[in-house]
Amino acid sequence: MTLIEVASPQVLAEMISSSSAVCMTFSAHWCGPCKASKPQLEQLARDYGSKMKMAIVYESDIGEAIQLYKVRAFPTYVLFVHGKEHERVEGVNMGALKAMIDNAKVAPQWSETQGAALGGDSASALSPEEARLQRLAKLGGNTSAASTASATSGNEEASKKPAAEPMEIEKSKQEPESDRNSKEEDVEMETEQKEKELVDPTANLDQEALKTLTESMGFTLLRAQKGLLYGNGGTIDGAVDWLMEHQDDADIDEPIPADAASGEVAQSYKCNECGKILSNMANLELHANKTGHSDFEESRESVIPLTAEEKAAKIAEIKELLKAKRAEREEAEKAEETDREKQRRFMGKEMLKTKEQLEIEQRKREAYLRKKEKDDFKKERARLRAELAKDKADRQANHGKLASKLGVEGYHPDGVQYDVEDETTAHQHQQQPQKPKVNAAKIDDYISKVSQYRAGGDGGRCLKILKTYVANVVDNPEEEKFKTINMENKAFKAKVKPFIGAKQLLMAVGFLPPDGNTGTLVLLEDADYKLLADTKEKLEAAIVAYG
Numbered sequence: 001m002t003l004i005e006v007a008s009p010q011v012l013a014e015m016i017s018s019s020s021a022v023c024m025t026f027s028a029h030w031c032g033p034c035k036a037s038k039p040q041l042e043q044l045a046r047d048y049g050s051k052m053k054m055a056i057v058y059e060s061d062i063g064e065a066i067q068l069y070k071v072r073a074f075p076t077y078v079l080f081v082h083g084k085e086h087e088r089v090e091g092v093n094m095g096a097l098k099a100m101i102d103n104a105k106v107a108p109q110w111s112e113t114q115g116a117a118l119g120g121d122s123a124s125a126l127s128p129e130e131a132r133l134q135r136l137a138k139l140g141g142n143t144s145a146a147s148t149a150s151a152t153s154g155n156e157e158a159s160k161k162p163a164a165e166p167m168e169i170e171k172s173k174q175e176p177e178s179d180r181n182s183k184e185e186d187v188e189m190e191t192e193q194k195e196k197e198l199v200d201p202t203a204n205l206d207q208e209a210l211k212t213l214t215e216s217m218g219f220t221l222l223r224a225q226k227g228l229l230y231g232n233g234g235t236i237d238g239a240v241d242w243l244m245e246h247q248d249d250a251d252i253d254e255p256i257p258a259d260a261a262s263g264e265v266a267q268s269y270k271c272n273e274c275g276k277i278l279s280n281m282a283n284l285e286l287h288a289n290k291t292g293h294s295d296f297e298e299s300r301e302s303v304i305p306l307t308a309e310e311k312a313a314k315i316a317e318i319k320e321l322l323k324a325k326r327a328e329r330e331e332a333e334k335a336e337e338t339d340r341e342k343q344r345r346f347m348g349k350e351m352l353k354t355k356e357q358l359e360i361e362q363r364k365r366e367a368y369l370r371k372k373e374k375d376d377f378k379k380e381r382a383r384l385r386a387e388l389a390k391d392k393a394d395r396q397a398n399h400g401k402l403a404s405k406l407g408v409e410g411y412h413p414d415g416v417q418y419d420v421e422d423e424t425t426a427h428q429h430q431q432q433p434q435k436p437k438v439n440a441a442k443i444d445d446y447i448s449k450v451s452q453y454r455a456g457g458d459g460g461r462c463l464k465i466l467k468t469y470v471a472n473v474v475d476n477p478e479e480e481k482f483k484t485i486n487m488e489n490k491a492f493k494a495k496v497k498p499f500i501g502a503k504q505l506l507m508a509v510g511f512l513p514p515d516g517n518t519g520t521l522v523l524l525e526d527a528d529y530k531l532l533a534d535t536k537e538k539l540e541a542a543i544v545a546y547g
Contacts, residue, residue: 009218
């Protein structure tokens with residue numbers, strides 16, 4: 001016999017289940033050792049073809065179905081006997097393959113001691129009573145009692161025959177009628193029980209579902225029967241779920257026991273905490289993750305599949321739930337969008353205020369520069385006039401001669417150039433410098449201006465530093481070091497000086513620059529400590545409100 005090539009998972013499953021013995025080679029077209037050893041495999045097929053079938057199947061032809069046979073290497077030689085794996089050899093090892101085939105004890109498919117030959121004598125056939133006695137003998141039942149019952153029931157026929165009666169029947173005639181009736185009832189009950197146990201558990205399976213599982217999905221007949229028998233509801237989905245969950249069990253390919261149809265097999269899982277019935281392990285895990293329940297047990301209750309109307313109602317309920325969730329999410333998104341818009345507008349106003357303030361400061365600087373330029377021009381003009389008047393007086397004193405010398409670059413007077421003041425400058429110098437007045441009414445305004453700096457929390461840090469300056473004086477009125485503020489340190493320059501209203505607040509409570517020193521602020525000797533305490537409280541309240 002030649003090497004048989006299998007082209008589909010359905011043919012593979014059918015060959016394994018229908019053959020008494022088959023040596024199946026799992027191979028791949030891309031496998032080098034597989035190609036090199038194929039001639040030797042074909043020779044083995046010719047040598048052992050009379051003993052068993054030799055077949056080869058490629059992984060590209062059966063796809064995902066190869067996982068059902070737990071193939072881990074190519075080539076893999078698997079010996080199946082009556083649909084079950086008997087032994088396997090992984091990798092090219094012809095010696096081990098021959099030993100596996102030689103050691104295989106393949107039993108004949110049909111028993112020689114049972115059945116009747118076609119055209120044989122009808123007298124060799126067993127009667128119904130004899131067949132029942134034979135079944136009881138195989139199961140270890142009470143054959144003597146059964147024979148007694150059969151003899152009693154057929155007493156009339158036996159009287160017509162000249163054959164001798166068995167000793168048991170003679171003995172039973174001597175027994176009372178009540179004992180014989182009780183024994184007959186026991187035999188009948190035992191016989192019925194044994195016959196119930198002999199019922200084929202796969203007889204009532206859905207043949208269409210069984211065909212789908214074997215031909216379309218590639219499961220073996222035994223596994224398909226177990227899936228429909230043990231799965232939830234006897235459906236294809238329940239069978240596939242059960243097979244996926246138990247495909248690695250050691251007894252997955254064992255024959256189905258005679259009591260499998262008694263209903264003792266777990267059909268589902270039950271949550272002991274809430275009593276919910278779950279059809280498979282996936283639903284159990286989903287329920288556990290969703291509710292946090294952890295107490296589960298197997299159940300014999302089967303989850304009845306939903307009807308079309310129930311499915312439609314369930315889908316409508318889920319749609320309503322999703323619609324409510326979507327509406328709730330949209331409302332939350334609207335609220336978040338409103339908050340973001342408010343924040344954006346607030347930041348826009350703050351940026352606009354800051355921009356306007358910077359523009360005002362820029363205009364002030366430009367006006368100051370223009371004024372300074374005019375003052376410098378007036379000073380220079382007055383200096384030149386004074387220089388000319390000096391030269392004129394010098395000429396008059398020296399009879400028309402100028403004491404100055406001419407250099408290579410022209411006229412260069414030797415006299416000292418005096419800084420002559422114009423009328424405006426002289427008027428400003430005549431005025432005595434005055435210290436700014438303390439204006440306690442504007443303290444709240446200064447605090448409000450500093451609190452408006454929200455970006456990065458700069459305003460809050462400035463308020464804390466101002467509060468520290470004021471609190472040091474209020475809490476330690478005798479300490480002289482707290483009455484002087486250095487405006488040249490980094491903290492003051494970075495966190496106080498850039499903000500409008502900060503320095504003005506310090507000056508409003510009594511910190512003023514001394515004469516000729518612009519780098520420090522010194523507290524006045526007659527400072528109002530009550531005003532300082534009130535300012536401290538206002539700063540603390542502003543810090544809390546700032547957040």
